[in-house]
Amino acid sequence: MRSREYGQFCGLARAAEVLGQRWTLLILRDLLVGPRRFSDLVTGLPGIPTNLLSTRLRELEGDGLVTRELQAGQPRSVVYRATPRARQLAPALDELGRWGAATMRKPRDGEVVTDASLVAALRAAANPGGIPSTIRKVVYVVRSGTAIAHVTVRNASITVEPGECPDPDLVLVAGPNFRDLLAGELEPDAAVDAGAVALHGDDKLLAEFVAVFRVPYADPATNGDRAGPTTPGDHLAEG
Amino acid sequence: MRSREYGQFCGLARAAEVLGQRWTLLILRDLLVGPRRFSDLVTGLPGIPTNLLSTRLRELEGDGLVTRELQAGQPRSVVYRATPRARQLAPALDELGRWGAATMRKPRDGEVVTDASLVAALRAAANPGGIPSTIRKVVYVVRSGTAIAHVTVRNASITVEPGECPDPDLVLVAGPNFRDLLAGELEPDAAVDAGAVALHGDDKLLAEFVAVFRVPYADPATNGDRAGPTTPGDHLAEG
DNA sequence: CGGGATCCCCCGAGATACTG
């Protein structure tokens, strides 16, 4: 079998052949946030070798997941864009991201947060069922390290985009314990004093924010078992 | 950054560090079907080097996803088991499997179907909402190549397990166009004549089977766009 | 300056053989 293949007629194996290549999952994560130029991707993926990025983009184009558009202008500009087929990956990447986030506590040495990773994390955490019925439109700006995203919550929709936004109702600057807040282990009232977040604006809106964005928290000590044994029926009867 | 790491404080990056290693996704797929011995895994993963399997199992044990139990007996036996934390991956792997299956048409040259891949595919395709209200208990056996699984459909539950089962109500032997049937592109009445399936037993139960197991079918020609442009709100506003 | 291509080194993966 060729190097990246697995020799099985299996959906998961086919997915692994594409997504199992190093950096591919993060390239797609960034492209699902929006179209990006080569240099944008290099910036958003610190440490990626440029030759590998080039190779991956060509492979993804061949797999029908990315399109390549030449932009007018001098110096010339190339824009990479996720195809509809790649956008169908969003639910799977959200699941993977939530699973991976469940055991994250502190950044490892040298780990960074990028705009795209912040946007992806917030989109994966978004819970439309948590939108208060009283809301008309609220705009948040979220900062974590140097990463910035803005959130617009309306009656029945949550949108998350990278970067700043003028006139936000509330700016949240994530502190060391920010995830404890989103995991529900820290009450909104206590979050500022606990160093989870610093607020600029209408700080009463923080309670709405944590109602809308929730992350699970797996206990590593029990290998992730949080609420007793997994019952059959949770997910058919796997295991 | 160490070789498998990405240097980002991001749930998806953490997931990729574990699942992006070659063969890891398929090892977990097999272990989510049930506990397996080393030689079971070697059999279910044709082509995997035994030293790599050994390495991966040790890594997964270190990541808290697999436990290793010595079984009594001579020759000695070792059983590997997915931890609860690994079982939390099931929804993500199902999503990935459905995504990968959406563009599968025919097996590539030499591709096989294993018991575990058949079980995983059926579990990912299971749709409890499709269970007819008239059902009490129906048992199917499904064969695809040399792979065998059996399915039990009850009032509100679907279980899929590997291997045979005594006294099934209906045996389905998958033919070349079996997926067209599950994708809804082939009516149950026409399936046998079209070579999608051969039946042994109460063939009127086939309609119930296809109501319970559904797979999506992406059109490769349009890069996976099946029903017009993706509307914002389908998945927040990604893209 | 953006968008790559080229080069070299080395680690990780594949294949096979062998052992407690």
Next chain:
DNA sequence: CAGTATCTCGGGGGATCCCG
């Protein structure tokens, strides 16, 4: 049965170079 040992080879990492 359940791995380890050894070798080879391709792909990834890192730096540099190139071209419009």
